[in-house]
Each structure stands twice: as structure tokens, then as C-alpha cells.
Amino acid sequence: MDIAATCINDIIRQLEDPTILCDPAACRNLMAKVMNMIGRGVDVSNLSPHIAKLLAHPDPMVKKVACEFVCVQTEKSSDLMLLVVNSLLRDCSDSSPMTRGLSLRTLSSLRQESASEHILQAVQKGLVDHSSYVRRIAILSAVRLHRLSPDLVIEMGIVDKLYSLIRDSDPVVVVNCLLALEEILKDEGGVVINQKMVYHLLLSMPKFTSWGQAYVLTLLKKYTLKSEEETFDILNILDTHLQESSYSVFMHSLQLFLLYISTLPHLKEKVLFRCKEMFVSGLNSGNVELTYSIIVFIENFLDDSKSVFCECYKSFFCRFKEPPYLKIRKIEILPRLVTPHNFLEILGELRMYCSEVSSMVSFSAMKAIGQISKQDTDYFDRCVQKLEELLEIPEDSVWANVLQVFELLDLRSYARLDNLMQIICSKSHLQPTNENGCCANLFLIGEYGHLLDDSPYILEEFIGNYLEECPDVIRTYLLTAVMKLFLMRPAKCQHLLGRLLEVCVASRNKDLNSKAYNYYYLLKQGPEFAKEIVLNKRFSH
Structure with a gap:
């Protein structure tokens, strides 16, 4: 043994x-x-x-x-269930509410359909128990019984009893009822909220826990207001919760408030402006989770109410000890807060983030500068110049990230484009080691390389050194770059394009193979026709 x-x-x-x-x-x-x-x-x-x-x-x-x-x-033995049911039912009538609650919770945890009648008996008794603790357990036990035997719960009127308990004196019982009804009636759309229930729940809000208040406010979104008078009555009650110390309650209250004034859009900005101090306080709290939640919440209103948050743009500046995911989220918001008054300060802050240890944060800052450059022609040259300064940093990852941002911009109007292309083409970073950086570099040479005499020779050197080993995605960018330069300078690029087309046509990669054939057929139609297709953006300038 x-x-x-x-x-x-x-x-x-x-x-x-x-x-x-x-x-x-x-x-x-x-x-x-x-x-x-x-x-x-x-x-x-x-x-x-x-x-x-x-x-x-x-x-x-x-x-x-x-x-x-x-x-x-009891899940493993039905015989054991017969032994315990009578004992548990007997304890459901014990003088101690703790014993009654424990027995009811245990009985409702017996996951065998044969126990349904016994559980129903205990639940019905528990729902009218004088102890609020037992009533709380009975409501949650009703949900378990519904999972075990849905028809029994409906037929025996448990749903009606749960609705009546929404007016219970115990706030936890009320919230438990709402949770239970939402679960039991989920196939029918959940708990039905009527006018009387809305007023009752809003007036009872101070009794609930913070979590209970947030849940109740979420459910109240189901209610559709019937008149303007009713709207203002409910908003007056809800107004007090916009200054709650609990940010969860505050944000749910604000969401409900904004939902109810959706037919009165002129009030939206005033409401958000009134709540601005709560937002700023949360953003400056130093609580990472709270700050992240507020940022996600604010993003929903930035486009419509930019003026409310532009004044507190400094609250979105990153802090040294914040985790990268929070810094990235803040950086993504900063371009949406730019105005002529704060442009230089935000640009300088983003430039500082470009030197972050985290490459993801650094790249996000560069992309943010690129986004700002697209907002106004007055911002463009300054933003591109800031990005150009980053090319002086002797770091391959920084170089690659900057080029990827340049790839997203239309640089034709940049005053120092000739100088920028000289910097890009003078560096020895055109190597397939960093795939994204190499692709961006090839794109820029193909797009603006006609401004430099030696750009064909740079591509010729790259083809000679790396064509055989570079992946197909780089070959695709390379083919496009050579094609564009050929259309601008056919004499210098003819032999390069011929060699590259030969390699790409023989490739097993369908995308690369298809692109090579497309370029070949375009050239057969004549160079002018090919220019119109391949260089369309440049010609339309």
C-alpha cells in the first residue's frame, strides 16, 4: 500500500x-x-x-x-450529492445567516441537474430572507440555477422576484439583482430599464460602492430619454457625479452625460471644459494605470473638442519613469493637440523623445513629428528639419526610423531637399541588414534620387553587392527605385533596369514577378506612357 x-x-x-x-x-x-x-x-x-x-x-x-x-x-459522484443535499437544505434554515448563506452557496454549486429542484427551493427561500447577506447569495445562486436549468428559473417567477428586489434597502442586493437579470435575460437584451428605475437608481447612487456605481451607470445607457424636460431632470441628478473622487465613477458618469446630451451637441464642449480639471488631475497623478485609462477615454473626444484639451497639452508630456506603452500613447495624442501657440514647444518635446532608449518610443516620436508636418505648411519645414538633424546620430536604428518617417511624407516642397538627399545618399546605410530602413532608403532614392547625379551609381553598387542575398521585399523596392530613375535618366540606368528585370522575372515570388512583368509591358507601350503611370504623382505636382 x-x-x-x-x-x-x-x-x-x-x-x-x-x-x-x-x-x-x-x-x-x-x-x-x-x-x-x-x-x-x-x-x-x-x-x-x-x-x-x-x-x-x-x-x-x-x-x-x-x-x-x-x-x-459531487461532480464525480452522484451518490455523494444525495448525501449532502438534505444536510445543506437543513442548514438553509439555520439561525445563523452565515450558515444559511454558506449552505445556499454550496447547494447552488452542485452542478447536477437532478439538484435543480432543491436549489430552487433554497433560492426562493433565500430571496425573502431577512438577512441581506443571504439575499445577496440567493441572487447569485439564481444565476447558477439558470445556467443549470434555464426554463425552471423563468417558469417559477424568479425573474419577477429579482426585479422587485431592485428596490431593496441593501445596495449590494440591488447591484447583484441587476447583474443577475443582465445574465439571465441576456438573450432578450438584458435587464429592462424604465423611467422609475432610472430615477430610483440615480437617487440611490450614494449608497453603492464605486464599482456598483460604475456598473449602474453602464446599465443606464440602455434607457432612452422621452422628452427634453426629462433630459434636464436626469442631467441635474447626474451632474453631482461629474465631480466624484472615484475616476471610474467620474468617467462612467461623463459617458452617460454625453450620451444624454447627444441631441444637444452645443452642450458637449461646455461639459468637457467643466471636467477638464478632473482630467488634468488624473493625468498628473503619477498613477500609470489611471493615466492610461484617462488617455484612452479622452481620445474619443479629441477630434470634436480639441480646444478643451489644447490648453492642458503639458499634461500629456512623458515622464522619465513612465513605461514605454504609456509614453507611446501620450506621444500619439500630442500631434492632435498642436496649435500655432504650442507648436514649437510640442515639437521640441517630441524631438527629445526621439533619443529615448526604447526604440518603439523613439520611432513613435518621429512619426508624431511627421504627422504634425502634414497639418500645416507653416509646420512642414521645421518638422522635416528636426528629423533631418536626427540623421547626424551615428545609430543605424535611428537612421532607419527617420527614413521610414520620410517615406510617409511628400518631401517635394521641402526647401532643403537637395541637401537632405545628399546626406541620405552619402551615408553607407543602404544595406539589407535593417529591412525596413533599407526599403525606405530605396524608396527615397527612387522618389527624389533624380536630384543627385550619383544616385544611379549608389543603386548600381547595391545591386552588385547585395542583389543575390537580399529578400524579395527589398528587391521589390529596388525594382521600383531603378524603374523611376530610369524614366528620369534612361542613359545611366538602362543596364541596371535590364539586369534587375531579368532577375525579377525569374523570381518565384509572385508579387515581384508580377511587378517586373508590369513594368516590362509599360515600357513596351513607350516611355511617356510609363512616366504617366509610374511617375504620376510627380507629374501632377
């Missing part, structure tokens, strides 16, 4: 000893051993009938552990 079996037999022997059963401390030690064995994966099913008897034990701790044990074991 192994050690586990010996230990189980020893526990059974002790559980049959009346002396030990009368000693709460000894029983607790035995139950601790049982739970330890369960934690180690030992099969303790032989203990089930003996521990089931402990459901009637007077010690609350022993009773609680016994309840946890039978909840698990």
Missing part, C-alpha cells in the same frame, strides 16, 4: 473517532491534511462520505472546508 492510501485510511479512522469529531482543532488539522493532498493531486474520493458528515459540524471553519470539498467531489 502506498503512502497516500495509508494517509487516507488514517484520516478515515480519525474521522470515525467521536473524540476527534468533538475537537474543533483536531478536525481543522484533518481538513488541512485533506486540502494539502488535493493540492498535490491525490485522489481523495474515498473520503467523500466521511467529510460529507462534517457539513453538520458546529465549527464554522470545518463546515466551510467541508462545503468546498463536496462542491468538487
Whole structure:
């Protein structure tokens, strides 16, 4: 006999000893051993009938552990369920509300349909119990019963009883009822919110916990206002919650407020302006999770109410100890807050982030500068110049990131474009080691390389050194770059294009192969026709 079996037999022997059963401390030690064995994966099913008897034990701790044990074991044995149901039903009438609640919760955890009638009996009794604790358990037990036997819950009028308990004096009972109804009626759209319920819940809000208030406010979004008078009545009640100390309640209140004034759009900016101090306080709180939540929340209103948040743009500046994901989210918002008055300060701040240790933060800052450059022609040259300064940093990753941002911009109007292209083409960074950077570099040479005499020679050197080893995505960019330069300078690029087309036509990559054939057929139609297609953007300038 192994050690586990010996230990189980020893526990059974002790559980049959009346002396030990009368000693709460000894029983607790035995139950601790049982739970330890369960934690180690030992099969303790032989203990089930003996521990089931402990459901009637007077010690609350022993009773609680016994309840946890039978909840698990009854799934494996229907015979055990018959043993425990009567004991649990008897305890549902105990004088102690804690015992009644524990027994009801255990009974509703028996996941066998044959127990449905017994659970229903206990739930119906628990819903009218004078103890709020038992009523709370009974409501949640109704949800478990619905999962076990949906038709029984509907037929026996449990839903109506739950609706009536929404006016209960205990706030937790009220929230539990709403949760239960939302779950039970989810196929029908959840709990039905009417006018009386809206007023009752809003006036009862101070009694609820912060979580309960947030949940109630979420459910109130279901209600459709009937008149303008009703709208202002409810908004007056809701108004007090816009200054809540709990940010969860504050944000849910504001969401509901904005939903209710959707027919009065002229009020939206005034409401947001009034809440600005709460937003700024949260953004400057130093709480990373709260700051992130507020930023995600604010993003929904930035486009319509930019003026509200432009004044507090400094609250979106990154802090040294903030995690990268939060810095990136702040950086993504800053371009949307730019005005002629704060442009230079935001640009300088973003330029500083470009030197961040995190490459993701650095790249996000560069992209943000690129986005700002597109907003106004007055911003363009300054933004591109800031990005150009980054090319002086002797770091391949920085170089690659800057080129990827340049790839997204139309640089034809940049006053220093000739100088920028000289910098790009004078560096020895055109290597396939950084795929994204190399592709961006090739794109820029193809797009603006006609401004430099030596751009064909740079591509010729790249083809000679790396054509055989570079991946197909780089070959695709290379083919486009050579094609564009050929259309501008055919004499210098003819041999390059011929060699490259030959390689690409023979490629097994369908995209590359297709692009090579397309360029070949365009050239057969004549150079002017090819220019009109390939260089269309440049010609339309």
C-alpha cells in the first residue's frame, strides 16, 4: 500500500473517532491534511462520505472546508450529492445567516441537474430572507440555477422576484439583482430599464460602492430619454457625479452625460471644459494605470473638442519613469493637440523623445513629428528639419526610423531637399541588414534620387553587392527605385533596369514577378506612357 492510501485510511479512522469529531482543532488539522493532498493531486474520493458528515459540524471553519470539498467531489459522484443535499437544505434554515448563506452557496454549486429542484427551493427561500447577506447569495445562486436549468428559473417567477428586489434597502442586493437579470435575460437584451428605475437608481447612487456605481451607470445607457424636460431632470441628478473622487465613477458618469446630451451637441464642449480639471488631475497623478485609462477615454473626444484639451497639452508630456506603452500613447495624442501657440514647444518635446532608449518610443516620436508636418505648411519645414538633424546620430536604428518617417511624407516642397538627399545618399546605410530602413532608403532614392547625379551609381553598387542575398521585399523596392530613375535618366540606368528585370522575372515570388512583368509591358507601350503611370504623382505636382 502506498503512502497516500495509508494517509487516507488514517484520516478515515480519525474521522470515525467521536473524540476527534468533538475537537474543533483536531478536525481543522484533518481538513488541512485533506486540502494539502488535493493540492498535490491525490485522489481523495474515498473520503467523500466521511467529510460529507462534517457539513453538520458546529465549527464554522470545518463546515466551510467541508462545503468546498463536496462542491468538487459531487461532480464525480452522484451518490455523494444525495448525501449532502438534505444536510445543506437543513442548514438553509439555520439561525445563523452565515450558515444559511454558506449552505445556499454550496447547494447552488452542485452542478447536477437532478439538484435543480432543491436549489430552487433554497433560492426562493433565500430571496425573502431577512438577512441581506443571504439575499445577496440567493441572487447569485439564481444565476447558477439558470445556467443549470434555464426554463425552471423563468417558469417559477424568479425573474419577477429579482426585479422587485431592485428596490431593496441593501445596495449590494440591488447591484447583484441587476447583474443577475443582465445574465439571465441576456438573450432578450438584458435587464429592462424604465423611467422609475432610472430615477430610483440615480437617487440611490450614494449608497453603492464605486464599482456598483460604475456598473449602474453602464446599465443606464440602455434607457432612452422621452422628452427634453426629462433630459434636464436626469442631467441635474447626474451632474453631482461629474465631480466624484472615484475616476471610474467620474468617467462612467461623463459617458452617460454625453450620451444624454447627444441631441444637444452645443452642450458637449461646455461639459468637457467643466471636467477638464478632473482630467488634468488624473493625468498628473503619477498613477500609470489611471493615466492610461484617462488617455484612452479622452481620445474619443479629441477630434470634436480639441480646444478643451489644447490648453492642458503639458499634461500629456512623458515622464522619465513612465513605461514605454504609456509614453507611446501620450506621444500619439500630442500631434492632435498642436496649435500655432504650442507648436514649437510640442515639437521640441517630441524631438527629445526621439533619443529615448526604447526604440518603439523613439520611432513613435518621429512619426508624431511627421504627422504634425502634414497639418500645416507653416509646420512642414521645421518638422522635416528636426528629423533631418536626427540623421547626424551615428545609430543605424535611428537612421532607419527617420527614413521610414520620410517615406510617409511628400518631401517635394521641402526647401532643403537637395541637401537632405545628399546626406541620405552619402551615408553607407543602404544595406539589407535593417529591412525596413533599407526599403525606405530605396524608396527615397527612387522618389527624389533624380536630384543627385550619383544616385544611379549608389543603386548600381547595391545591386552588385547585395542583389543575390537580399529578400524579395527589398528587391521589390529596388525594382521600383531603378524603374523611376530610369524614366528620369534612361542613359545611366538602362543596364541596371535590364539586369534587375531579368532577375525579377525569374523570381518565384509572385508579387515581384508580377511587378517586373508590369513594368516590362509599360515600357513596351513607350516611355511617356510609363512616366504617366509610374511617375504620376510627380507629374501632377
